[in-house]
Amino acid sequence: MDPPSDYDLAVHARRGDAEAFGELVRRYQTSVFNVCYRMMGNRQEAEDMSQEAFIRAYSRLATYDTERPFGPWIRRVAANFCLNRLASKAPINMPLMDEHETVHTPHERNLELATETAERARAIRHAMADLPPHYLAVIELRHFQELSYNEISYTMGISLSQVKSYLFRARKLLGEALKEHE
């Protein structure tokens, strides 16, 4: 028997089937965790936020259009959730608690390249962690969730011109931070 589709699981979850929702969590937890990790900047907080994002998403299933793919929806919910958390915090930046990037290139020949990649990833995460929450959110939605300007505007509830100015200024800040790092 084929495993149930996301659609079936979402329909069951909507009717109050927590186990069906649990299966959706298993399918999307890694990508949701990565959204939270990019936005919160540390693993432990990202794990907690992922759990809370799923719990929040469950109570909002009524707003989810089951005809559309579940992955993009849950990632948008997670991004918004992290944005709200970051925006409600004091404007001090959380320290990056774990600095190690896990890189899956165990082959010896790739070791040098792997170190370089990890180094670069660390620099990018550092630079992202220094962005104001709304700038970080547009970077997340544009570069990692690949939403259009219009979709970002709709998801975040901000105007199109705000989307552009946040995004362009965020890129400027990131560019400067990464140049400093080099």
Next chain:
Amino acid sequence: MNEPAHLTDDVLNEYLDEALSGELRATADNHLRACMTCTGRLAKLSELFSMLNGLPEVPLERDISPHVVDSLKSRTRAETASLSNPAVRLGVVLAVEVVGALALIGLVWPEALDWVSKAAGANAMGPFTALLDEAARISYSLSVGQPFEALLSSLRAPSIPWASASALVTLLGTAAVAWLVSNGILLRAQRPTSDRSNR
């Protein structure tokens, strides 16, 4: 010939985001073909794009689904017994309305309260027997030839003194307002809570 102005940062960003309309994109392409400065700026921005897009995903070290499912289940259990459950709230509001209605009836019509207390007491048939007594009295009066007019005036209607008649109007008004308010609460509860942050 005038040197055209360099492309703005906004145009460069929109160029890479593929958000420029066909005409603007063609203009930008023309400029880029002729201008090394802007080509260099575009390359720099494009490098940032590829750095971001190349950021690796990290693995999640434990399965969080059991925790999520557990907290959803315990939340459901808590909600079943709490006022946030619409069914529970409906029950509470209805119960309050019934009690309120009974209290109002009792206030304006003390005899009704007697009936209720009799009905609830040992003589559960009280009101019914009272009716039977009354019927028996009427049939007796008729059988002994009392004039019909005298009989009508002797009927024991529930007495509402004038003092409580004005109280009755006030109380009915209050009850109507309470009814509207409580139904308003129920209707509001049925509307899904909307949150701008997640549309």
